[in-house]
Amino acid sequence: MATAMLTMSVWSATVHADEGGVSYWLPGRFGSLAATPQVPGWSMAEVYYHTSVSAFGNAAAAREIQVGRIPAAVNVDLNLHLNAQADLVLLNPTYTFATPVLGAQLAIGVTGLFGRSSANLDGTLTAAVGPLAATRAGSFGDSITSVGDLYPQATLKWNAGVHNFMTYVTGDIPVGAYSPTRLANLGIGHAAIDGGGGYTYFNPQTGREFSAVAGFTYNFKDQDTQYQNGIDFHLDWGASQFLSKQFFVGLVGYAYQQVTDDFGQHPILGGFRSRVLGVGPQIGFLFPVGDMQGYLNLKGYGEFAAENRPAGWNTWLTFSISPMAPTTVASTRRPITK
Structure with a gap:
């Protein structure tokens, strides 16, 4: 059960930090019971993820600079607003080994x-080279329905x-599916x-x-743009x-903080270190599915204190099937495995 509950994650390239406001790590990937061992065998988790975010200032300007290919030699003044949404479905097959590795469960x-991501950017851009300046106002949008990257993971x-x-x-x-423009x-x-590492207290x-x-x-480094995001915590x-x-x-809840500067960004963005906090409620329900264990979880986050990244809210609906614990184990671990 906790394999699905705690290790599923989403990466939506229109809505989170670093280059153009995009990071690899999506806050909220881990949650309750993250470190508890599981019943050995195959499990499968499916997640529906929805997010809606917006950004002003540098977080929106970074997207205009990236897709507009504004060179570092051009001075820019940007007054922009970014809105983005994503609806994604994730599949996470996982195998838990029965034989211990370093005294731990591997x-x-x-x-x-797979899913759909969309974004809209509107506002005003003023670009200057020496004494020459030009101002442009307007908006444009973009959307894509396709597959995303692959994300392998191993735990002990x-x-x-x-x-x-x-x-x-x-x-x-x-x-x-990715294009820098x-x-x-x-x-x-x-x-x-x-x-990284984690801890769970469970009584x-x-x-x-x-x-x-x-x-x-x-x-x-992104070889298409020669941009490299900093290290994130x-x-x-x-x-x-x-x-x-x-x-x-x-x-x-979650806390996300970039701890080193990006490389290759436009000078107007500075180090472009991103930050965000999030908190919200969750509910979970465990139930049998034949001789397997079913699990359903709904959790949501409201974001605040964001810097250099879009912020808003997101929800995760997780359904998973995993092996049922033996009766002798179920009596002591039923809240986890039944």
Whole structure:
């Protein structure tokens, strides 16, 4: 169950930070029960993700500079507004091994996505070269329906009673629909690698749970634009209370902060370090599907304190099927596996 609940993620290239307001890591990828070990075997998770964001200032200007190919030698004054939306479906097959690795449970998987992304940019641009200046006002939009990049992931998880620990590594294989001159994309145009660790406290007797996962992203250079995003730090967290053995409610949140400058950006953007915070509610329900375990989760985030990136709100609807725990295990871990 938690494989789907906690490791699904979305990367929508029209709506998040770094080059042109786009980053590899989507805050909210991890949540409650992130570090708890799972039942060995195959699992499959499907996620419907919707987001709606907007941006002013540098976050909107960066998109105009990118798609308009404004060179560094040109002085610009931009008064722009960006709106973007995405509706995506993600598939995440994962295999959890029964044989321990370094005393931990190893799981590997890959996420692929399909969907639609759209964006609109409107406002005024003034460009000057020496004494010559030109002003342009208007708007333009773009949309795409296609497939996105691929995102492999491996995790190791350790359990010690109510305490659970994990480490993970993931990354971006840039095979999705992407063009540096297009306002809306479903790929980011460059490779990335991300790693980190997490902790979950879960007490089956009280039904109380808290999880936090932190990590760093290293971005490789976009060969089409010669732009390289800086290093990003992210923290995802979730807290929940089981009201029964099958149903829980709680809160989720995230913090995202770019810690080094971008390279190759227009001088008007400066270091273009991005930041955002988000928080929102979640509910979850566990139920049998034949001899398998079903799981349904709905969570949403409202974003605030954004800098150099679009911000708004997003929702995740997750459905997963995974192996059912043996009866001897279910009596002590039922809130996780039943």
